[in-house]
Amino acid sequence: MEEFDLGIVGAGPAGYTAALHGASLGQKVVLFEKENIGGVCLNKGCIPTKSILHSSTLYKSIKNSEDFGITVDGAKLDYAKVVEHKNKTIEKLRKGIELALKNSKVTVIREEAKILSKNEISAGDEKFKCKKIICATGSSPKLIKGLEFDHKFFLSSDDILSLVNLPKSILIVGSGAIGIEWARIFSNFGVETTVVELASHLLPLADIEVSKRVERIFKANKIKFYTQTSVKEIADKTVILSNDEILNPEIVLVAVGRTPNECEKVDGVIYIGDVTGEIQLAHFAIKQAIQEIEHVEFRKDLVPAVVYGTPEIAWVGKREQDLEDTEYKKSNVLISSLGKAQCDGETDGFIKLLSQNGKLVGAHIVSVEASALIQQLTIAIQNEISIDKLKEVCFAHPTYSEGIFDALFK
Template identity: 35%
Template sequence: MSHYDVAIIGAGPGGYVAAIRAAQLGLKTVVVEKEQVGGTCLNLGCIPTKTLIMNAEILQEIKHAEKRGLKVPKPEVDMQGTQKMKNRVINQLVSGVELLLKGNGIDLIRGEANVSSENTLKVSNQEIHFSQLIIATGSSNFIPPIPGLNEEGILTSTELLELDHVPEKLIIIGGGVIGCELATIFSSFGSKVTIIEMQSYLVPLMDTEVSATLMTSLKSSGVKILTNCKVVGVQRETSNFEVSVTGAKEVVLEADQVLVSVGRKANLKGLEALKLDLERNYIKVNDRMETSLKGVYAVGDITGKIQLAHVASRQGIVAAETIAGKQAMMSYRVVPSCIYTIPEIGSVGLTETQAKEMYKEIAVGKFPMRACGKALAMGATTGFVKIIAEKKSGRVIGCHIIGPNATEIIGQVAAVMEQEGTLMDITRTIHAHPTISETVLEAAHVALGEPIHVIKA
């Protein structure tokens, strides 16, 4: 029988980071993981999709190579080779996480955890005792109760990312982040892709101008988009599927593969004995990541807060530091979001609509990528930077970028916002030229009413 200061269920970006921080703080720590370390992000989500999106970007570059004076033979997609490459990346990162756990003196136990009390859990026949528990069991794909979605061959992102061939026709149910990223990948690979979305816009939580630009870009690459539409049934035929869709009118679409991408659900199995308070079927936590049961914490997707790997990691650090007696608090005020479409999207803080609702007066600066020298040189002029500030103080409260390197440069605005910085703080900072990041500087100038590289409206 083993006893630990901290037991952690789940070795995803919330669980393994919590384990490392707990071990650093001198706590004897064990992690229980029933599958691969790294969780959904590393094995089934963030890393696999980003690996494949790189292939999509290469294909896009080749497609437009002739405009740059380069003659390149038409490429072919080898999905088996692509999958081998993707799996090599995943395996290397999984090994890296395992090495980090071992190097920090953390015990890793393989198997499914069943918690019997707030101080005991079992993995197969092994009983583990602990003083504090961190639940980091994550989430899994949600399948809505639509007739036919239980048919064999209906895919979630997990199965789609394992395909050894490129579907001829792919229907994606759900136009959120995952749906749009996978549409980008498979349309670049040669699939005829259709996205069906219930809302008026794709990625509906994003700034509406960003969403509209993404829709235009996806359509120009051949993706068919049906918004304000609902799937009412799926019928399996001999070699394909028929998807019934209602909107302005009812239509039936055909595809050889159907992807369901409408959200996630909490993984609560094995936790029933704790009788924790739930909120929207997720574990309810406070800003110290404490649950309704003393000594039990929860981090990551299982909390239903913001389902992003970097949020889970920060929550894991807060939980570990709280257990160690430090004054740690989780804040969701500045959380960047990234979407790996072509072009990329980076977002942090309030959208323009939200800012108008919350503040008396706001300043908005928008700078187009077509006016950026580096973007023009790259041939990547679709998109813009929009920066939003509280008018009186100039404090930056939001930024939304669609364009090349958006997921990289959004971090500089997040850093400004974390320090409650202003538009003037950005304009006084010398930005390197020529870079994509200087579009943030230009947008700040526009918001202050003193544009440099665009004519004042």
């Protein structure tokens, strides 16, 4: 039986990060993966979705390019090539991770693995002894009774990536990050798009003002949505909602989140990533892995969230509804007030800062580049930099970042 310092089951962001960091510290590492290296994020989630989303945004921009003095005649959508570009992107990034693992001398076993004890893993006909074992087996699309995936009419977020042709219409059940991003994708491509959300607002985990702005953006883009609504009945592909609205979508995307993959708990084994049922974000899983291997701590209450598309949506820290019973200050800057936004024609959105006792405690952004802007604010909040000290920083002009600077003085 071959012996290792570290055995890891699952080669998603949590697993391959733990493997690479363990190897960098001189540990002998074995990594098990029954499917593709990269896990859900690379193969079925973050990366393929962003690739298709970029294509859809580009397509929409080309259609509206006359506003900027550019006329494009005969622009056509070839969705098969959109998918081809997505697949090439995944393959390129996957090869990069595989090469990094190889160069780090991580042993990769392409078999389904079973954790037998806190020091033993079996895969195929072999057993592996490990001083330490990490389980990072990820998650799968969540099922809802009555909307079980048939992979034809009821699709999961995995299934939707396998579409060869675009539908004429789609119903999306759920308006978390997955639902919002796919609604934007299909709408950009000209698909009749409807979203159903059980909560009182779209993107219910966000700050209330962010949710309201998303609803406004959806209305402007003619994306239909129903809040405080569920699917009541389905008969022969006719969908009846709880508000008695009748829909006849070509397909239904069930996007109500993900559920941890089944993994028998073994005492002494470390569990990280989506399988823990905590925050199901790749960057959270990566930080868990680094914390476990390198002992670099991080704050779980300051994990930034990003929803992609135009404009991007990002937040970190406290929401305004979290502070309702406390004393706090709020500042808000409209993106339309920024010179760069006017030049780009991307004026929708705002930067909202929440503070207590002269320090930021929450930040919420709806804007182009929100995914980058939120990191500046995450650093400020985590390091408890006072608003007065942040005012001393020189922000470049014209940028979207100077919206943060403006908000500090509100």
